[in-house]
Amino acid sequence: MVKATDMMGAQSPAVAVPPYWEEAKQELMKRDRIMKKLIPQFGDLHLVGHDDPFTTLARSIVKQQVTPKAAAAAWQKLLAACPKFTPAAVLKAGAEELSACGLSKRKTEYILDLADNFKTKKVHASQWDQMDDEAVIAELVQIRGITRWTAEMFLIFNLLRPNVLPLDDPGLIQGISQNYFSGEPVSRSDAREVSANWEPYRTVATWYLWRSLDPVPVE
Structure with missing residues (x-):
């Protein structure tokens, strides 16, 4: 159990780390040079799930x-x-x-x-x-x-699925553009190609790209 930072930057009560999170971090840092630089910047922060x-x-x-x-x-x-x-x-x-x-x-x-x-x-x-x-x-x-x-x-x-790639999410596309294409426009095909290296942990990579745009975790 670790403390997570809430949207206001304060420490919230201890919450469970998704069971795949630490393994995913290690795998992504091994496979992907951008993730190798990005993931350590956010320390123990992790995805926080919703119950209901x-x-x-x-x-x-x-x-x-x-x-x-x-x-x-x-x-x-x-x-x-x-x-x-x-x-x-x-x-x-x-x-x-x-x-x-x-x-x-x-x-x-x-x-x-x-x-x-x-x-x-x-x-x-x-x-x-x-x-x-x-x-x-x-x-x-x-x-x-x-x-x-x-x-x-x-x-x-909610379900904390590890391998979701939300291609309709502007933050994911912007994160890929800024981190992998020097800010150039990115197509869905480009995003899929980049994300192939993240499987089966595309959720985790997506979360870190969101953080690269906004360091405060979303709810």
Whole structure:
């Protein structure tokens, strides 16, 4: 167990290191000259996972297409409106109360639809640990408001999958551009070619490229 740095730079309580993390660091530093330079810069920092699938996905919807500050404010209002943030509590709150938290009409609909999917067990959250990455993505993108990128972030931050390559993530593409191509534009094909050297730890390499752009770990 180690202490992780939260988004404000403070020390948060001890959290578990993903079981593959240390091995992944060593393998990436052996194989990749950029990772060999990058990884030691961040010491004991590591990916910190989120526990509750419903909360993780709802928060990802709140974050879509708004500034981090606006997303954080809306999320805090949501938690105030639904202190027990469960599918049943969200459905009970209803559209009017969710909208009053600063959510757009569409995001309100998305979160209510997500809650309905969980409450009626249209999604198989209890089975996701046993399903492969693409099977989880295929199920998640059937929910309104969940894109492939959102599903990949869920694989990384909730299921702690070690080999996710989120090609739709601007931070990953920018990180590859700055670290591997001297800031030149990078295509998805370029990104795939670079990432071939990272398997089966593409999540870990992605996380370090995010850190190279913003040293404060994201939630």
